[in-house]
Amino acid sequence: MRIRCPYCGERDNGEFSYLGDAAPVRPDGMDASSEAMHDYVYLRDNRAGEIRELWYHAAGCRSWLVVTRDTRTHAITDVQPAREVAKTRRAETRLAETRTVTPAGSASHA
Amino acid sequence: MRYSLFSVLGQALRGQRDWKPQWRDAAPKAEYDVVIVGGGGHGLATAYYLAKEHGITNVAVLEKSHVGSGNVGRNTTIVRSNYGLPGNIPFYEHSMKLWEGLEQDINYNAMVSQRGVLNLYHSDAQRDAYARRGNAMRMAGIDAELLDREGVRAMVPFIDFDNARFPVKGGLLQRRGGTVRHDAVAWGYARAASDRGVDIIQNCAVTGIRRENGRVTGVETSRGFIGAKKVGLSVAGSSSLLAAMVDMRLPIESHVLQAFVSEGVKPLIDCVMTFGAGHFYVSQSDKGGLVFGGDIDGYNSYAQRGNLHTIEDVMEGGMALWPGLGRLRLLRHWGGIMDMSMDGSPIIDRTDIGGLYLNAGWCYGGFKATPAAGFCFAHTIARDEPHPHSAAYRLDRFATGHLIDEKGMGAQPNLH
Numbered sequence: 001m002r003i004r005c006p007y008c009g010e011r012d013n014g015e016f017s018y019l020g021d022a023a024p025v026r027p028d029g030m031d032a033s034s035e036a037m038h039d040y041v042y043l044r045d046n047r048a049g050e051i052r053e054l055w056y057h058a059a060g061c062r063s064w065l066v067v068t069r070d071t072r073t074h075a076i077t078d079v080q081p082a083r084e085v086a087k088t089r090r091a092e093t094r095l096a097e098t099r100t101v102t103p104a105g106s107a108s109h110a
Numbered sequence: 111m112r113y114s115l116f117s118v119l120g121q122a123l124r125g126q127r128d129w130k131p132q133w134r135d136a137a138p139k140a141e142y143d144v145v146i147v148g149g150g151g152h153g154l155a156t157a158y159y160l161a162k163e164h165g166i167t168n169v170a171v172l173e174k175s176h177v178g179s180g181n182v183g184r185n186t187t188i189v190r191s192n193y194g195l196p197g198n199i200p201f202y203e204h205s206m207k208l209w210e211g212l213e214q215d216i217n218y219n220a221m222v223s224q225r226g227v228l229n230l231y232h233s234d235a236q237r238d239a240y241a242r243r244g245n246a247m248r249m250a251g252i253d254a255e256l257l258d259r260e261g262v263r264a265m266v267p268f269i270d271f272d273n274a275r276f277p278v279k280g281g282l283l284q285r286r287g288g289t290v291r292h293d294a295v296a297w298g299y300a301r302a303a304s305d306r307g308v309d310i311i312q313n314c315a316v317t318g319i320r321r322e323n324g325r326v327t328g329v330e331t332s333r334g335f336i337g338a339k340k341v342g343l344s345v346a347g348s349s350s351l352l353a354a355m356v357d358m359r360l361p362i363e364s365h366v367l368q369a370f371v372s373e374g375v376k377p378l379i380d381c382v383m384t385f386g387a388g389h390f391y392v393s394q395s396d397k398g399g400l401v402f403g404g405d406i407d408g409y410n411s412y413a414q415r416g417n418l419h420t421i422e423d424v425m426e427g428g429m430a431l432w433p434g435l436g437r438l439r440l441l442r443h444w445g446g447i448m449d450m451s452m453d454g455s456p457i458i459d460r461t462d463i464g465g466l467y468l469n470a471g472w473c474y475g476g477f478k479a480t481p482a483a484g485f486c487f488a489h490t491i492a493r494d495e496p497h498p499h500s501a502a503y504r505l506d507r508f509a510t511g512h513l514i515d516e517k518g519m520g521a522q523p524n525l526h
Contacts, residue, residue: 001417014419018409018524020363035509041521042361042452042508046350048412071364071410074417 001074006081007061015059021045022052022066022085048072054082113217132297133304138311141337142170144491145329147316147352148345149173151182151292151477152469154299155484156344156491157308158216163485164492167307170338171300172331174315178296181346184446185477186369186391186403188382190227190287191252194243197502197514198455199250204499205482206252206286212481218298220290221396226381227287228257228265230431232276236386240282247284255283266383269432276387276430289382289393295480319355325464342467342491344483347412347447349470356463360470361452361508363523366411366445367403367474368420372438374398388427399441402428406448406474408524415445448474454526455514458487459496459505467491468505473526 001013021044027036045051048071055065064082069075111117111130121128144160146153149171160166173179189209191202213220231237237256244254255261258280259271271278300310311333318330319341328337343352353360375398384391392402404424407416421443428435451457451471456479458469469487472479486500496504502514508521519525 001419012419013409013417014422020410020522020524038509039359043359044350044361044363045354045359046363046410047354048348048351048364051410053410069409071412074411074413 001076003055003057003065003067003076004079005057005060005063005065006079007063008057011057011060015057016055016065017058019054019056022054022082025089050077113219132301133310136170136304136309136311138170138172138314138331138333138336139309141328142309143168143338144340144342145169145336145338146171146342146344147329148180148343149177149300149310149312150180150344150346151295151299151480152346152472152483152487153342153344154296154303154310155480156342156469156487157310157484158299158303158306159485159488160492161303161306161308163488166492169303169307170309170311170336171303172314172316172329172336173310173312174332176312177300177310178293181446181448181476182296182480183293184369184444185292185474186393186401187289187292187395187477188227188287188391188393189222189290189478190284190382191478192227192229192243192247192254192282192284192287193516194246195514195516198516199246199252201482201486201499201503202479203250203252204485205479208481208485209290210286212290212295212298216298216302218294218301220294220298222290223288224286225288225393226265226283226285227384228262228281228283228381229384230262230278230281230386232279232387234279237279240386244282253284253286255285257281257283265381266379268378268434269383270430273430278431281386287382289395290477291396292477295477299480299484316352316355319352319466321356321463326466338465340465340467340491342469342487344469344487346449346470346472346476349449349468353468356461356466358461360457361521362471363410363450364412365406365408365448365450365524366413366416367406367448368416368424368443368445369401369403370421370424370443371395371441372400372402372435373441375400375438383431385427385431388423388430390424390427390431392428392432400435400438404428406450406524407445412447413445414447448472448476450474450523450526452508452521452523453513453515454517454519456483456503457505458483458490458500458503460490460494461505473523
């Protein structure tokens with residue numbers, strides 16, 4: 001298996017270390033219920049098929065990457081810097097928050 | 111047919127023509143008292159002990175492929191009970207005792223060989239940790255011996271004691287540990303369960319689990335619907351996929367573990383030996399091949415095959431410990447899919463759904479547990495309560511904080 005790092009090019013997977021599924025999002029620690037924290041820390045979808053997961057290019061550029069890979073075949077279809085993925089997610093969250101604070105009536109077509 | 115010296119001699123005289131199939135290849139009935147999903151070692155053992163210990167014989171074992179095609183035929187055949195935590199010690203010792211009586215119990219030659227399991231240590235700190243584990247075992251009545259360097263040298267003189275980085279300082283030895291012929295365990299339990307009336311249904315993949323009012327009523331399969339009062343899931347590697355059929359998420363990730371066999375050679379090593387500084391374990395099969403393995407590949411996988419990077423890592427571990435290995439050629443290697451749980455320990459429990467039971471999360475230590483897992487899972491299914499030996503293997507322990515983390519790695523399945 002080889003991973004095409006966006007900074008370093010195609011490299012052997014031995015250069016990378018693995019964290020796991022990129023889907024779980026940490027709940028806000030102060031307000032999160034213990035159930036939500038339990039789900040985040042311990043429960044996984046563990047799907048057979050394409051999943052997005054976090055890899056760290058330890059023996060290369062030392063970047064975190066979000067890799068889209070099929071767990072049945074190990075075929076990799078997409079690699080993005082985790083930083084970009086997080087930025088996009090933050091922007092989407094902010095947009096959603098903006099929508100919820102807009103006065104009623106305008107939210108539906110915001 | 112009962113196996114004995116006389117039946118073997120009789121067959122020899124008759125040219126081995128009269129052997130019968132060892133178990134019935136059953137077709138599914140409309141309904142069973144208990145359906146076990148997964149015809150691996152654990153599932154077959156569960157069916158056997160349901161019949162033997164609890165008198166429940168209207169049981170089907172559903173296997174998506176053929177008996178022996180999954181992890182029970184893919185492991186490195188090691189059995190041991192050298193655990194250090196209270197939740198694990200009585201369970202694995204129960205398993206060890208069942209191994210010791212297995213062949214008489216099921217009238218089958220499983221080639222149980224108590225050749226000893228030797229865990230090497232390479233530093234003072236590791237010696238102390240092993241001494242502590244050995245003491246925990248001895249307090250529970252399990253045999254354990256802490257060997258010094260010379261004690262190890264007497265057993266395995268050929269390893270590199272003076273490796274510059276990881277010199278061998280001694281080892282923790284469990285003499286009652288050893289190996290068992292893995293395929294024979296599957297076949298033996300299948301035959302013994304079938305003899306007691308259990309239906310073993312092969313090439314029957316479960317595609318759905320039917321529920322009514324919070325209780326299971328049966329399973330949808332590739333061979334039609336099969337009704338069941340109780341359903342036990344025992345499908346290591348695929349537990350999350352089965353759980354998803356009833357909208358459950360599990361504290362499990364599926365990972366691939368590779369194992370290896372060398373070409374056959376004359377007797378080289380007469381125990382199971384593990385390297386304490388890397389991850390490498392080796393024994394020799396009766397055919398002469400060295401059977402060995404190391405870490406899981408470390409990424410989620412359902413592919414039953416791994417990557418070269420891990421193979422190199424295992425070989426490096428082996429060569430660091432035993433340089434003579436380099437003279438041997440690798441004959442074959444393969445992969446199996448492991449249920450890696452969040453604390454490295456298994457789950458044998460009821461679920462929130464009535465009549466649905468779960469045996470999962472065995473990481474890469476499921477083979478040695480086969481008899482006790484079957485014994486305790488059968489108890490849980492029959493009595494609807496955990497067996498005392500598996501009472502710690504609760505599904506909700508991650509929420510309550512009662513984790514059983516032998517290695518202290520935390521919720522990172524690929525490190526256990």
